[in-house]
Amino acid sequence: MNNVKLDLVVGLFVLAGFFSFVYLSVQLGDFAPLSKRQQYQLQAEFGNISGLRRGAVVEIAGVGVGRVGAIELSERQRALVTLYIDRAVELSEDSIASVKTQGIIGEKYISISPGGSDLVLADGDWLMETESALDLEELVSKYIFGGV
Structure with missing residues (x-):
């Protein structure tokens, strides 16, 4: 017993x-099969997303509002990034998406600066205003070799 x-x-x-x-x-x-239903999809094109990974955080004012979905190469040889944003967050059409780094050598993420337009982006729309990632290697080489 x-x-x-x-x-x-x-x-x-x-x-x-x-x-x-x-x-x-x-x-x-x-793995988040149910969370995709509570989010909408946006597309953005960047000249350089060096170090950005699928699943990276999308933030507005330091608050996480979504995730990076797919990263592909567009027809124009630019980085095409799919963003999944929480449905509760409304972004205006003139919002700006920037690739940022957490700390000096931290992970890359997308920071969105909301715009002031009255037109709101819907599922499948494009973020037209983007800022590419800052390439530290390029800056250091310019400084070392006198390009600054």
Whole structure:
């Protein structure tokens, strides 16, 4: 009888560990099938997105409002970035999307500066105003070799 209780406790402990692992994997991973319904999609073209990754945060005033979806090369040989923005956030058509870095050597993310237009972007629209990533290597080489 004592052996059965021990087996039951061990089995429940293993099940709890397994469900904890699954929960953490879903929360920390890039798996969010239901959240895409609560977001709308925007497109933006950048000249340089050096270091930006799929799943990076999209922020407005330091607050996360979405994620970077796909990153592709456009027909015009520019970086085409798909953004998923929370439906509660309305962006005007003259909003500006910029590639920024968290800290000096941190991860890249998209920062959106809201505009003042009355026209609001809808699902599938384009952010026309973009600012590319600052390339530190290029700046340092210009400084070293006298290009500044």
